[in-house]
Amino acid sequence: MRVVSAVIAIAVGLLVLLGYFLPVAVPVQTILLEWAVILVAVAAVVGVINLATVHADKVRRRAKDGIYSAMLIMGMIVAAGLGLAFKPQNSFMQAIFLNGIIIPVEASLLALLTVTLLYTAIRLLRRRADAMSITFIVTASLIFFASATLPFGDMPILGTLIRPWVSQILALGGVRGILIGVSLGTLLTGLRVLFGIDRPYGGK
Amino acid sequence: MNAFIILILAVVLLGVVTLWKRRSSSAIREIPAFTRLIRSLGLSIEDGKRLHISLGHGRMTDGRGGSAFAGLALLRNVAERTSVSDMPSVASAGDSTLGLLTQDTLEAGYQAAGVEDAYVHTIGRVTGLTPFSYAAGAMYISQNENVSTTIVLGNLGSEAGLIADASERANVPLIGASDDLAGQSILFTSAQEALIGEELFATGAYLNDDAVYSASLTVQDVFRWVIIVGLIVGAGLKFIGII
Known part of the structure; x- marks a missing residue:
């Protein structure tokens, strides 16, 4: 199986590369890149499942700070449910999740980063x-x-x-x-x- | 056409230099970050603690994937060496495709060490899909999961500062490298040891004995000298008004 995956990876890589230099290989390159886009989208779903699995495991083990993991899983379920019901572009979804939660949280982290960088620069000479x-x-x-x-x-x-x-x-x-x-x-x-x-x- | 010639030249040079290096090995200069990294691999097992390898959020579908591949080469080596430990190394990624490769690489390391039954898929994690959510998840690991050293290697921007700060608060040394200029400058100030520029891509040569990795460094040096000569000659010709 490992040999098969290596052969597929090398063959696909070379075909995509050839597409940049030989016009005759462009149609094959386009098809392969379209497949890659689909696979990346599937990988995004797998990534979210991985995130949920790790945090579900923490909740199950009653690990320290497990309450935050439970909140994360609940947030994921609610966001996914409402996203399927209203579609992500819906103004309600944008107002609640994007403008109400994601952007303020990331802005807070950016603000925290500013303080952190100043503190780090001051400590640089000591280190x-x-x-x-x-x-x-x-x-x-x-x-x-x-x-x-x-x-x-x-x-x-x-x-x-x-x-x-x-x-x-x-x-x-x-x-x-x-x-x-x-x-x-x-x-x-x-x-x-x-x-x-x-x-x-x-x-x- | 020029790109095709450069590519063919790189492939031929890599092959020739690899064959040459296999016959006569050559020494590579000491980089303190790699010395510390190798030492921290052994110490983590002795201390009963784990390493946290954070691979950034480089996507496999664009140019930032190169640094992610360098990080995966490091992870493969670390997984093989620390898989027998009571506290296995844990890896975090900020991109779902990179997360999948992280898990596969860890599993391959465990297989190579002959302990594939000990592999648990939760040691390879996608901690978030945006730079800051990824950093928030990685910060938690460095602070709360009995980590001896945090190794940050991949595509990271300014959010590297948050991971570095979390590590420092937990008294966990941090070794960092990024292909992003903002990430590099932040890691230079906040990491115990930082890799600058192309040093990030030398990981394989410092952790593996295979001649192809040191051959890669030699080919990079050859190209670098060609570019330096090209720049100087070009500037000279421009100065005297020929071009």
Whole structure:
């Protein structure tokens, strides 16, 4: 079975790849990508079932904080039931679940993240007092101060000269370097998966 | 056409360098994050604690899947080494397809270790389908499931800061890597050890003996030098007005 899954994965991967270079392979590529979209949708359902199973297990074991798991399962059932009855685009569903729960909760987490990042930056030098950390803190502070606007406009020198130079020359160059490295890593990782050297779909 | 040539060149180079590496092995530079990771694998079993490997929310259907594959390669290795522990490692993912692959990879690790009966499917979890819901679920694992080290490796943005903060509050060291620039900068400040840029993709070379992984690093270096030379020559030609 493991051999069969490897053969299917490699064959499908190569056919989809060929579709980008050979026009004759495009129809096959399109069909395979459409199948992939359907499989991803099925995987989303499986993911939700996995989430429910993990939390149901916690409730059954009466684990610590199991009450939250029970609330999550109840929320999932209610959302799924109402979603099937009213359809997700319904204004009631949008008002209750999207604007009433999901967006405020995620916004709260984002707000929490802001505080967390500030706290982490303050603690950075205590954890790792080396040249890189000092450079990081100094650069971040410099850009932060330079971004602040004064009543009469940009901060002189810092905002008009140093900030553009740091962000558009030094930082942009570094960013491009990192992204090129990440792209090369992704290319080689993709090739290993394509030729079955890395098999995340199992196999001893 | 150019992309096709680059691809063929990469395949040929990978094959040739792998054969060469199999005949004469070469050393790779020490990266503190990998040294700590390898040490934490052994310590987790001795301490009777588990590792938490969080693979981010990279989708398999777009370019962010590359980092997820690198994370799965790490997970496969960790699963095989820690499957005999009383506290098996637990993995979290923020994408349903990645969640399925996580479970399959864990099961393969258990099979390879000969303890497939010990595999429980709930050790591979989808903790949420949006970045912040995924982070909220991963935070809970780091804080409440007797974790010795949290390893974050995959596509994570700013939400990595929440996982790092939760780990720190629980006195759990965090080793982190992301292919996302925001995630990298946050992990640099908040993780005990962070991998920057393409170091994320070197996981296989540091945890496996197979020559193909170190050959991948060599091919990346070859391409990197070609790009560096191309940039310098291009800038020079532009400067003197030829292009």
